[in-house]
Amino acid sequence: MKPFINNISVDCIIFGFDSGRLNVLLTKRELEDEKTGNIIFTDYTVQGHHVLEGEHIDDAARRVLKDKTGFDNIYLEQFHTFGDPGRIQHERDKLWISAKFPTVAAHVVSVGYCSLVDSTKVKPDTQHQFTSWWPVDKLPLLGYDHAEMIARALDFLRIKIQREPVGFELLPEKFTLSQLQNLYEAILGVSLDRRNFRKKVGQMKFIIPLNEKQKGVAHKPAQVFIFSRDVYDRTKKEKLDILV
Amino acid sequence: MKPFINNISVDCIIFGFDSGRLNVLLTKRELEDEKTGNIIFTDYTVQGHHVLEGEHIDDAARRVLKDKTGFDNIYLEQFHTFGDPGRIQHERDKLWISAKFPTVAAHVVSVGYCSLVDSTKVKPDTQHQFTSWWPVDKLPLLGYDHAEMIARALDFLRIKIQREPVGFELLPEKFTLSQLQNLYEAILGVSLDRRNFRKKVGQMKFIIPLNEKQKGVAHKPAQVFIFSRDVYDRTKKEKLDILV
DNA sequence: TTGCTACTGTGTATTTTTTACACTAAGTAA
């Protein structure tokens, strides 16, 4: 691996959607006392790494994502760059850095990326025992400035989802309209009228019904839809306001 | 001055509004042959500089702005970070760097800032003979990836101005509704109905009429308004969609 | 097999918002 640039990192806020809740993927950070083996602290961080020399920052983010979720080709967009030299203020962070990365510069500028994954396809627990999903409204203790990062990523997502069809990245390829509605409700923190929601979806040519129904549910099975980016790209000029 | 960080810079896209046009402030870059004194090339760049060690990136941007316009306390917001290691591709850029900054790293990540100034207060030509205003739709030859930066800053501004009251940063403190309308039309590239525009403005409590009229114009003088951020902060929950 | 549960799917009337549109008013300059 190429040497990494001391002063520049990327951090990926990875969102997933499951059972009507918006979740974020976090990595557990546990510092042990070298001598006694006692745990000094436990907290969580988002996924990040330094940018390598000659590496595009987008590629650095993709690399982090690949490592943490096992997937590439997933939605990824830069949302903010964090350049406060005082970002490392907690005692936990100082302990962690001096134990693990004694050679890294104190002043690290980090580019934050917002990533959306279909969490039915990602099972991080089986691949990386220290990563797990956390509901965005019930986060554990976080390291560095990652609480702020997540809050900002969420603001970004809220605005983004009202202008562009990124919500589908969080759903399986085939989804029902109720799933889609739940997604919007969870992200925007509102409740929407079902009939009005479906009226709007009906006008969007890029949300396409399939001749297929849900199976194995203990109620009337719902019709299944797909999102067509192709159709969207051809019709977006007509309708730029999405669903809300 | 503290040493600067090799790999991180900020670039400020400074927008001004004048005579119904949106302009951007650019610095002329002219490379001379050391021996003959002949001009090897001439082009333009936005205003940028490396981030200093221990300096907040926002402060770095403010520092650049202060240097180039003489003002502080002006609107400034990060819009995108440019991290393509291939950003320097033109022969002109290579010549310039090897002549002027032989020690700087090849891979520089730059944080782009969008800045809005009341250009009636800024006279860069008198302070810095190499800076001048250019209409955004008629830009000269640009160095580095600054054409892309300006395009992105403009996209950012277009979206931003539809959600938040940043347009007033481009106008004098006291302005007429026609000036405001011209501003929106110039930035969004649309034409708006005057009566409907004024109807909307009338609903916005934070755009406040003064008992004062334009003077010295060869037509019916217009009433003068101010923007009150104070009132806006207290009422924004009611109306988040601005003017369009 | 019957009934219970849980979620799907559908239309209309009302209110609100957006749009389109044309003439008079007031000041300067010739």
Place this chain on the structure above:
DNA sequence: TTACTTAGTGTAAAAAATACACAGTAGCAA
């Protein structure tokens, strides 16, 4: 005094957003 230029104003029609209730169907349990 006239011509020119921009300011300032209201209404009707169309479109969009909102509020709202009941029948349909699959699985499951009694």
